[in-house]
Amino acid sequence: MKVSFYQFAPEFGNIKHNLRKAEDVIASAATDLIVLPELFNTGYQFISKKEVKSLSEKIPSGFTTSAIIKLSVKKNIHIVAGIAENNKGKTYNSAVLTGPDGLIGVYRKTHLFYEEKLWFSPGDMGFKVWQTPLGNIGIMICFDWFFPESARTLALRGTDIIAHPSNLILPHCPDAMVTRCIENRVFAVTANRIGSEQRGDKEKLMFIGKSQITSPMGEILYRASEDKEELTVMEIAVEKAGDKNLNSFNNLFNDRKKEFYE
Amino acid sequence: MKVSFYQFAPEFGNIKHNLRKAEDVIASAATDLIVLPELFNTGYQFISKKEVKSLSEKIPSGFTTSAIIKLSVKKNIHIVAGIAENNKGKTYNSAVLTGPDGLIGVYRKTHLFYEEKLWFSPGDMGFKVWQTPLGNIGIMICFDWFFPESARTLALRGTDIIAHPSNLILPHCPDAMVTRCIENRVFAVTANRIGSEQRGDKEKLMFIGKSQITSPMGEILYRASEDKEELTVMEIAVEKAGDKNLNSFNNLFNDRKKEFYE
Numbered sequence: 241m242k243v244s245f246y247q248f249a250p251e252f253g254n255i256k257h258n259l260r261k262a263e264d265v266i267a268s269a270a271t272d273l274i275v276l277p278e279l280f281n282t283g284y285q286f287i288s289k290k291e292v293k294s295l296s297e298k299i300p301s302g303f304t305t306s307a308i309i310k311l312s313v314k315k316n317i318h319i320v321a322g323i324a325e326n327n328k329g330k331t332y333n334s335a336v337l338t339g340p341d342g343l344i345g346v347y348r349k350t351h352l353f354y355e356e357k358l359w360f361s362p363g364d365m366g367f368k369v370w371q372t373p374l375g376n377i378g379i380m381i382c383f384d385w386f387f388p389e390s391a392r393t394l395a396l397r398g399t400d401i402i403a404h405p406s407n408l409i410l411p412h413c414p415d416a417m418v419t420r421c422i423e424n425r426v427f428a429v430t431a432n433r434i435g436s437e438q439r440g441d442k443e444k445l446m447f448i449g450k451s452q453i454t455s456p457m458g459e460i461l462y463r464a465s466e467d468k469e470e471l472t473v474m475e476i477a478v479e480k481a482g483d484k485n486l487n488s489f490n491n492l493f494n495d496r497k498k499e500f501y502e
Numbered sequence: 503m504k505v506s507f508y509q510f511a512p513e514f515g516n517i518k519h520n521l522r523k524a525e526d527v528i529a530s531a532a533t534d535l536i537v538l539p540e541l542f543n544t545g546y547q548f549i550s551k552k553e554v555k556s557l558s559e560k561i562p563s564g565f566t567t568s569a570i571i572k573l574s575v576k577k578n579i580h581i582v583a584g585i586a587e588n589n590k591g592k593t594y595n596s597a598v599l600t601g602p603d604g605l606i607g608v609y610r611k612t613h614l615f616y617e618e619k620l621w622f623s624p625g626d627m628g629f630k631v632w633q634t635p636l637g638n639i640g641i642m643i644c645f646d647w648f649f650p651e652s653a654r655t656l657a658l659r660g661t662d663i664i665a666h667p668s669n670l671i672l673p674h675c676p677d678a679m680v681t682r683c684i685e686n687r688v689f690a691v692t693a694n695r696i697g698s699e700q701r702g703d704k705e706k707l708m709f710i711g712k713s714q715i716t717s718p719m720g721e722i723l724y725r726a727s728e729d730k731e732e733l734t735v736m737e738i739a740v741e742k743a744g745d746k747n748l749n750s751f752n753n754l755f756n757d758r759k760k761e762f763y764e
Contacts, residue, residue, distance in 0.1 A: 353751070354749055354752060355751065357751050362759070363759075366761070366762035367762060367764075383752075386685060387685070387758060388651075388654060388685055389654075389758070389762075392650060392651075392763070392764065393763050393764040396764040412681070412720050415677060415680065416681040416684070418677065418678070419650075419677070419678040420681075422648075422678070423648060423649070423650055487616055489614075489617065489619050490615060490616060490645075492648075495649070496651070497612050497624070497625075497651075499628070500629060501651040501654070502654065502658040
C-alpha cells in the first residue's frame, strides 16, 4: 500500500485556496492514504475567537469536509486532513478520516499547544482507531506527539499507522517520531506545514517542515525538506506493524509491566 | 553539581578486576554522582544459571556493593552501579544507589532483554525515586528505556536525574534518550559499556558505547565514543528538571489527559 503526505504552506484564512491546492495535488497522487497538515484549510495563527468561529466548520457538512469526502470517494482513497471544527458552539482542532465510502471518523486534538488553548476546546473523545482495508488507522495531531501516552494508546488499541497532521514549530518531533514508532512498532506519517505566519501583534511562527514517514523499526523512510512544498508517496508493508515481537524473548506489549506504571 | 559516567569494557566473570578499574577511576574523579554500566562488575553474557548464581551477590553485604559503599562514603559522593544481585535464591539484574551515608537504594531491572530472561527474575519493586542532596535520583536499566512508562513513572514520582546503567546492543537508545528527557523534562545519565562478548556457543554481542548525558531540554550535553574507555564529568543545573512548564500555556504534567490514556 502507498502512503503519502502533502507538505505545503496554507494561506491564513483562505480556505478555498488551501483546499484547492490540496485537491489538485490529491487528484494527481497515486496513493492509498494521504495525510494533510493540521489546520490545513484555515492556517494556524488565530488572533480572535470570532476568527476561529468564522473559519471553523461542522463535520461532515462543512465546506472543507464535504470536498474532502467527495475527493476520497471519487479517487477511492483514504484522506486524513486537519481542519478547524465547529460543534455545538465549541471549536476543536480536529482531523477527519475519510475513505471510499465517505466519512470514517473524527479526532479532536487532545493536547493543545500554547495559544491554541485560547481558541479551541481540548479534544473530548480520546484516541480512536479505525479499521480500514489499508490497516488500522489512528490519528494524533501535532503536539500530541510530546505525550508518549498518545501514540501508546493508539498502538495498544491496534493502530498500524499513525496519521499525524502537524504544524510543528519546536525542533524535536521528527527525531522523536523514531522513538514513537519503535517503542510501539507502528508506522507514522507526519504531515507538517512549511512557511511562517505572523498575524496581528503576535510573534512570528516558523514552521519546520520535515514531514516524515517512519517505520515500526525506527527507520526514517523519508524526511521532507524544511521549506519546500512536497507531495511524497511511499510504499509500506503495513503488516510489519502487527508484529510486536522484538526477538524470540521480547514482545513489546506482553513485556509491559502495568503494575509498576504510574 | 557534577554528574559523570564511566564507560569501559568489563571483563566477563572477573569481578575483582572490573571493580578495581571502577574504583581507580572513581578515586580520581571530581564528581558528585557517577553512574557505572549495567552489570559492570560481572560482564553481560551469562551462559548458565550456575554462572549467574556464582557471580551474583547479596546487597548490601556482597563484595562489590561493600566496596562501592566504602568508596561512596570515603569520597563523599553518590554512585549508581549495575550489579548481579542474589536475594533469597533469586537473581536480579540490579543497580545500587550509594551515598555519603552508605546504601540508599536498590533497583531491579523491570524489563529484561532477550536471554536475560533465562538468567534473571524480573524486577519486583517497580520504579523508585530517592531524595538526595543532589536532587531526586531514579534508576532505570538499559532496555527499560524502550518502554516509555519507565521514564514517565520515574518523572511523575519526582525524578530529576535518571541514572541509566546500560549494556546497549541495539542502536536507538542514545537518540531516544533525547525524547525521554524532553517528554519528561529530566536529566539522564546513560552509562553504557563498550567492547564485545562471545561466550560458549552464543552469538557475539557488540556493545555500542555512546554513553550520554542528556538535558531536560533535549540537549545532548555529551555523547561518548563508540569504543573508547571514558570517564566524563559534566556540570548540570539540576533545578531545570523541576520546571515542567514548556511555556506560559503548557505544563508537561498538568496537560496530561489521563482519562484518555490506555
